[in-house]
Amino acid sequence: MPQLGETVADGTVTKWFKAVGDVVVRGEPLFEVSTDKVDTEIPAQTDGVLSAILVAEGVTVDVGTVLAVIGGDPGAPATASTKPTKDRVAPEPAPVRATANKPVRDGAQLSPVVRRLLEEHNLSADDVTGSGPGGRITRQDVIDAAKATSETAPRRGVPSLSPVVRRLLSDHRISESSVTGTGPEGRITRRDVELIISTTPSRSRQDLPDEIIPFTKIRRLTAEHMVRSKATSAHTLMVKEVDYERVDVVRRLVGASFKEQEGFSLTYLPFIAVAAVEALQSFPHLNASVGDNELIIHHNINLGIAVDLDNDGLVVPVVDHANNDTLRSIARRIRGLATRAREKKLGVDDMAGGTFTITNPGPFGTLLTGAVINQPQVAILSTDGVARKPVVVAMPDGSEAITIHSVGLLALTFDHRAVDGAYAARFLRHVAEILDTRDWSREF
Numbered sequence: 068m069p070q071l072g073e074t075v076a077d078g079t080v081t082k083w084f085k086a087v088g089d090v091v092v093r094g095e096p097l098f099e100v101s102t103d104k105v106d107t108e109i110p111a112q113t114d115g116v117l118s119a120i121l122v123a124e125g126v127t128v129d130v131g132t133v134l135a136v137i138g139g140d141p142g143a144p145a146t147a148s149t150k151p152t153k154d155r156v157a158p159e160p161a162p163v164r165a166t167a168n169k170p171v172r173d174g175a176q177l178s179p180v181v182r183r184l185l186e187e188h189n190l191s192a193d194d195v196t197g198s199g200p201g202g203r204i205t206r207q208d209v210i211d212a213a214k215a216t217s218e219t220a221p222r223r224g225v226p227s228l229s230p231v232v233r234r235l236l237s238d239h240r241i242s243e244s245s246v247t248g249t250g251p252e253g254r255i256t257r258r259d260v261e262l263i264i265s266t267t268p269s270r271s272r273q274d275l276p277d278e279i280i281p282f283t284k285i286r287r288l289t290a291e292h293m294v295r296s297k298a299t300s301a302h303t304l305m306v307k308e309v310d311y312e313r314v315d316v317v318r319r320l321v322g323a324s325f326k327e328q329e330g331f332s333l334t335y336l337p338f339i340a341v342a343a344v345e346a347l348q349s350f351p352h353l354n355a356s357v358g359d360n361e362l363i364i365h366h367n368i369n370l371g372i373a374v375d376l377d378n379d380g381l382v383v384p385v386v387d388h389a390n391n392d393t394l395r396s397i398a399r400r401i402r403g404l405a406t407r408a409r410e411k412k413l414g415v416d417d418m419a420g421g422t423f424t425i426t427n428p429g430p431f432g433t434l435l436t437g438a439v440i441n442q443p444q445v446a447i448l449s450t451d452g453v454a455r456k457p458v459v460v461a462m463p464d465g466s467e468a469i470t471i472h473s474v475g476l477l478a479l480t481f482d483h484r485a486v487d488g489a490y491a492a493r494f495l496r497h498v499a500e501i502l503d504t505r506d507w508s509r510e511f
Contacts (some may be wrong), residue, residue, distance in 0.1 A: 370389040
């Protein structure tokens with residue numbers, strides 16, 4: 068099982084594209100794997116004959132588990148199975164057929180995507196009929212079951228409850244029958260429940276017991292990665308105020324046509340990415356990793372962009388060779404990676420080889436973010452909120468005046484083992500100067 072991300076510990080084999088005895092060519096899709104972060108096809112690593120499949124479709128195993136055996140002689144006889152070691156899950160085709168209903172009822176046999184969809188639609192595995200191999204529940208099976216449930220619920224005269232409403236009722240010990248629904252067809256909304264909570268003294272949160280929420284696997288692995296980063300690097304934070312007025316002039320000028328042409332808005336992020344990439348070429352020690360008493364400078368700038376998966380965790384897809392991109396192309400690539408990340412369509416290569424990372428909480432109006440370095444890199448740049456503020460500007464006659472500009476903070480967290488503060492400060496100043504002084508209209 069390949070490693071499909073820093074915080075991924077296991078994966079589910081969802082489909083084999085080859086059968087035992089088939090000839091395999093290096094680079095062609097061999098099997099499909101699903102994790103909490105990525106659903107992707109994995110290519111064969113060598114030529115030969117698929118002589119054994121050790122992990123059946125629908126089975127979840129740890130990263131590093133041997134999944135199949137490819138023999139080197141196409142003329143050699145193939146075997147239907149190979150006896151697994153005690154650490155491997157290797158059901159043979161016959162047992163899978165004999166237990167066709169097991170994947171429907173056994174949560175361990177469900178892919179991460181299916182488990183997540185079941186939870187989102189408030190369904191159990193027993194509510195869904197699996198149409199996959201051996202009765203395995205597929206993503207489409209869950210979607211179809213959820214659709215059927217939503218279509219039949221109104222006809223039964225019992226509007227369904229959303230997971231949020233169900234949780235609020237449970238947390239505050241409120242009976243469903245005591246709530247008057249104001250939603251479509253009498254459906255109970257979140258606002259209906261919150262109104263009862265706020266108007267009933269006995270429902271005060273001070274009366275409620277503490278809630279314990281166990282970490283999910285991705286949250287636990289993310290936590291471990293962050294703690295390891297803090298223990299490894301000498302984290303140092305440096306902040307620079309940036310005047311985005313020249314950027315805003317162009318965004319106002321071409322924003323509408325850009326959105327019409329590209330299908331998405333022109334935000335501050337691609338401007339910052341272009342400025343950071345250009346500055347890194349003058350300050351290469353920040354596009355680097357720390358080795359064994361040495362600094363490894365990467366001459367290709369592979370820009371990682373932190374993407375939030377709707378509170379499920381973070382992934383950092385990579386814009387490789389970003390130093391070759393124009394502003395428009397880097398905007399397209401960032402948008403494409405973020406979209407595929409949220410749709411769980413990133414491939415292995417999309418998250419490999421990052422050399423410098425940008426995290427972008429700015430759309431949420433943050434003031435200052437001290438981000439944690441994405442190991443083994445030596446720096447991460449946070450792009451915080453931009454707001455209209457009074458600033459002092461120099462006039463052509465040498466005098467000064469107060470006017471309103473778009474202003475925000477850029478925060479650089481860097482590894483003090485790699486560079487000193489003066490080096491980091493000069494880098495931030497250079498990024499700010501590019502954003503503040505460049506004629507960005509030439510990019511369009």
